Structures are given as C-alpha cells and as structure tokens.
Amino acid sequence: DLAVVAVPPAHTAAVLATALRDGVARGYLDVASVKGGPRRELEELGLDLTPYIGTHPMAGKERSGPLAATADLFEGRPWVLTPTRDTDTEVLNLALELVALCRAVPVVMDADAHDRAVALVSHTPQLISSMVAARLEEADETAVRLCGQGIRDVTRIAASDPRMWVEILSANPGPVADVLAGVAADLEETVTALRGLDSADARKRSAGTHAIEDVLRRGNAGRVRV
Amino acid sequence: DLAVVAVPPAHTAAVLATALRDGVARGYLDVASVKGGPRRELEELGLDLTPYIGTHPMAGKERSGPLAATADLFEGRPWVLTPTRDTDTEVLNLALELVALCRAVPVVMDADAHDRAVALVSHTPQLISSMVAARLEEADETAVRLCGQGIRDVTRIAASDPRMWVEILSANPGPVADVLAGVAADLEETVTALRGLDSADARKRSAGTHAIEDVLRRGNAGRVRV
Structure with a gap:
C-alpha cells in the first residue's frame, strides 16, 4: 500500500520519481532529513504528487547501521509530515498509520519551515559539536584527562558519520x-x-x-x- | 591541619592571604577553578607560600548549591594539584590525603597549563553550549518540538548559573x-x-x-x- 523511500536527500526525488512512474503503491513517502529540495525537484519533473507525502522521523543516534537498531527507536519521538493542499487524504492517513505503528508523534509542518527548524535544532548543533571536538585533536594528553561530563555531552554527536552528515548538510546549506x-x-x-x-x-x-x-x-x- | 578555601577565583588570593597570615592551619589549599591568577596575586603579596597548594577538583553539575550535593560527587574524577618546587611535601601529602578521601584521582600540573587545559575542556564548551541554546530563545514553538537528544546533550550545561560562570571566565579570559x-x-x-x-x-x-x-x-x- 505504502512505498517508503529511505535514501539520502540528494537521491530522494529520483528514487521517488521512478516509483511514482511505475505506480508500485497507493501512497509514497520518503524519510529524508531535508524536505524542501526533494519536493522542488519532484515538482520540476511535472509528476502528479497527490499520492506523495514528505516525512521526517526525528530519531537517530550518533551510530548508524543495523547494529545501532532498536525496537523503540521512534517511540515518543516527533515524526514530521509535510503534506500540501494537493496531498490525498488517504495517503496522509496511510502515513499517520505508519507513524502510529512506530509509536512516534506526528507533527504537520510546511517543508521549508521544517528545513529551517532542523537547521536550528539538529544541523547546527551537529556542526558546533564537531567544532568543539576538533579542538581536542591536537590537545595535550594531560588536558584530555581533565575532560568531564560537560564536554562529553557537548561532543557526543561529534562521533557521527561524516559522510551521512555531508549528505544532510549539502541538502540544507x-x-x-x-x-x-x-x-x-x-x-x-x-x-x-x-x-x-x-x-x-x-x-x-x-x-x-x-x-x-x-x-x-x-x-x-x-x-x-x- | 588543612585549611580549605572555597571561594570564587577573584577572592581566593585575599582569603588565603588572611588565613596564611593568621596561621590557622599547617597546610592551605584552595579549590578555585582557575589557578594561575590567584597564585600570581599571592606571590605579589610576598607571603611564604611553602604551606600552600593550589588545587581544582574537576567535578560539578549544571546545578549548584546544597540541593545539588551528592556523596559520590568526586568519585573517580580528576582533582588537579598545582604544587611548585617550593611547596612543602607534607602539605602536598595532606592534599593527596583529602583527594583520596573523596575518592578522586590526583593529577599534578603546572598552574598555567591547568588554566589552558580547562579553557579547552570546560570553559569553551560552556560558552559554546550557551551560544547554541541562545539560538532557541526566539525559535518557533514547532521548531522547539523537534528538539532531540542531540541538542539536549549539546545544551545541557547551558542551564548553568551565569554569575558563577562570569566569575570563572573573568579569571581565565x-x-x-x-x-x-x-x-x-x-x-x-x-x-x-x-x-x-x-x-x-x-x-x-x-x-x-x-x-x-x-x-x-x-x-x-x-x-x-x-
């Protein structure tokens, strides 16, 4: 019923376009962490977007891949939905059902407002955390011994995968x-x-x-x- | 035996000087979070500093005061000692005994090296955490709803007491x-x-x-x- 596209933001529109043209499902959603760019790319392709809804589950960790998976990853977390006035209500409801099944909390937003919000609450903290951690690269061993919970918390997400973050930041510069x-x-x-x-x-x-x-x-x- | 001076960095030298002149104890230590400035102030006063040792227990939380106290606050945490070649061995041993009683880990350092180290691992993360949190002051309510564990960790210490941090930063600018x-x-x-x-x-x-x-x-x- 519902095709879920989970690829990096730069590839989201192309993969969705193929799926939409092939008519593989009744509804289509993506889970890319940036929403404005992929939507504009799809619009430029002139496709019927009524069966598509952009979404972004706001859950994740500084580690990715199957070994970082947990059953309660989405529980209680916001899951942004970016329908437009053209989005089929049936498709919105399919997406809401998926969100409910994952026990996430649906939040409806405009795609560009979402991108500005994640720039503030997710993308900027990631870069700043990396910059603070980068100061430690050349630090004396004795200085590093003095690190406490404060800097550990500030730099926790600096352990994240650079390639994944280059993809995300490139889609929301x-x-x-x-x-x-x-x-x-x-x-x-x-x-x-x-x-x-x-x-x-x-x-x-x-x-x-x-x-x-x-x-x-x-x-x-x-x-x-x- | 051991006088422990626990006052803000700007007052540390004056309080120590009074205690040293009055001869209230065999050994004197302070626990101020900055070490170079107070030492230079004491040296300028021309006092005999052999019974004094500067120290800095690297433990604390974003909340201060009696209600934030815990019995295991210092356990396993570094406790910096900044003796000079003039420091009495007896006084160093009194300080080491206090550190051991609190189950902290003693780390001997030069006072100025300590100040550069805490600038890196404590004072800079504090200011940066505050700056990231400051961006949220004027943010839309919907954007704030998207905050996850990443920004929560990056901004945890931004809840710290501004007056205490103005004192610390003023002593290590x-x-x-x-x-x-x-x-x-x-x-x-x-x-x-x-x-x-x-x-x-x-x-x-x-x-x-x-x-x-x-x-x-x-x-x-x-x-x-x-």
Whole structure:
C-alpha cells in the first residue's frame, strides 16, 4: 500500500520519481532529513504528487547501521509530515498509520519551515559539536584527562558519520549557514568581551562582563525551552 | 591541619592571604577553578607560600548549591594539584590525603597549563553550549518540538548559573579567548563552505563539500580522545 523511500536527500526525488512512474503503491513517502529540495525537484519533473507525502522521523543516534537498531527507536519521538493542499487524504492517513505503528508523534509542518527548524535544532548543533571536538585533536594528553561530563555531552554527536552528515548538510546549506552566522556573531562578540576582561581599561572590563553574562543568560532562556 | 578555601577565583588570593597570615592551619589549599591568577596575586603579596597548594577538583553539575550535593560527587574524577618546587611535601601529602578521601584521582600540573587545559575542556564548551541554546530563545514553538537528544546533550550545561560562570571566565579570559578564536575560524570557514554548497559554481560546491567533511572528520578524531 505504502512505498517508503529511505535514501539520502540528494537521491530522494529520483528514487521517488521512478516509483511514482511505475505506480508500485497507493501512497509514497520518503524519510529524508531535508524536505524542501526533494519536493522542488519532484515538482520540476511535472509528476502528479497527490499520492506523495514528505516525512521526517526525528530519531537517530550518533551510530548508524543495523547494529545501532532498536525496537523503540521512534517511540515518543516527533515524526514530521509535510503534506500540501494537493496531498490525498488517504495517503496522509496511510502515513499517520505508519507513524502510529512506530509509536512516534506526528507533527504537520510546511517543508521549508521544517528545513529551517532542523537547521536550528539538529544541523547546527551537529556542526558546533564537531567544532568543539576538533579542538581536542591536537590537545595535550594531560588536558584530555581533565575532560568531564560537560564536554562529553557537548561532543557526543561529534562521533557521527561524516559522510551521512555531508549528505544532510549539502541538502540544507542555506538555513544552516543562516543559523551558524548567528552563532558566529555571538562568538565574535564573546571573544571581544574576553579580551576586554584582560584589559587595563575598567570600561572594557565592565562591558566584557556584561556581554559574557548576556550570552550565558540567553543560553539559560533558550535551554529551558528544549 | 588543612585549611580549605572555597571561594570564587577573584577572592581566593585575599582569603588565603588572611588565613596564611593568621596561621590557622599547617597546610592551605584552595579549590578555585582557575589557578594561575590567584597564585600570581599571592606571590605579589610576598607571603611564604611553602604551606600552600593550589588545587581544582574537576567535578560539578549544571546545578549548584546544597540541593545539588551528592556523596559520590568526586568519585573517580580528576582533582588537579598545582604544587611548585617550593611547596612543602607534607602539605602536598595532606592534599593527596583529602583527594583520596573523596575518592578522586590526583593529577599534578603546572598552574598555567591547568588554566589552558580547562579553557579547552570546560570553559569553551560552556560558552559554546550557551551560544547554541541562545539560538532557541526566539525559535518557533514547532521548531522547539523537534528538539532531540542531540541538542539536549549539546545544551545541557547551558542551564548553568551565569554569575558563577562570569566569575570563572573573568579569571581565565586569555586562554578561553584563544580557544574560542580557533572555533571562530572553523565556524567562519564552515559558513563559507555552506554558502559554497548553495552556489551554481561546481568548484565552490566541491570545495564546500571538502571543508564540511574536514570539520566533521576532525570532530570524529577529537571525540575519540574524550
């Protein structure tokens, strides 16, 4: 009844197009982690997309492959659905049935809003985690011995598969660059603030203290929403 | 026998100086999270520092205060000791006994090397975690619903007390700024790489892919050391 396409984002539209043309099922869904690009590719092919619905199960681990599989992988996790006004209600219901069978929580979203959201809550944290972990590559052994649970948590997802993440990030570069640019602005301001704390100028030290406290307080405010 | 000074880094030297002058104990140690600055302040006061040893127990949580206390807080955690050639062996042994009683693992280091190490493994991850969490402050409710374990782990320590961290960072601004500047360079390169992936120019896309893969691979290499 339902064809599930689970291939990297760059191949999603082509595989779906073949399946749609061959009419292998009543409904078609993909589980790619980026939704806007594949949809636009399909639209450009001029296919009837009423039997198609884009989806994204928000579950996964820093390890992939069959050995990382667990029966409760999707339990209680959001599973995004990106129907359009053209999507068949029957197909939406087939997708909702699959989501319910996996005990995930369906969340209906616009495809581009989904891509901006995952840039914020998934793709940016992945890159930032990798950048913090990358600082440890050349670190002294004694410094590494001091690593505690804080840096372990911040860098856990830095163990993820680079090839898989290059595929994901390549399919969503604009929204990720926009979020990272915001982090970069905060980072630049924080480096300036820290240099100010090292200064002999009392005004620079005071401005530095305020800027550091501001980023820490905004971090508190964001964290309570997670 | 042993006076333990547990006050913020900016007050550590003054409190120690008073205790040393009053001769309240045989040995004196502090547990401040920054070691170079307090030592230099004490040296400038011209006191006899043979009965003093700087230390830093590397344990803690994103919550502080009596309600966050646990009996096994220090168990198996590194406890840095920063003796100099002038430190009394008797005082070093008193400190080692305290560390053993708390079931922590003693690590002897130079004070400035300690400060550079914690800038890398503790202070930088704290600020970066806050910056990622800060992006969520203004996010749509639907985007926040998509948060998974990855961003939860990356932002866990963003819940930490800003006032405590302003104290810590103010005592170690130079080394933290140096590490953050390295992250900022990677970040800038990554934003350029992502913009390249969005480009019509095949060379820019290829360079973008390589730069993204590079930061992810360096993240893998650093992460295995934690």
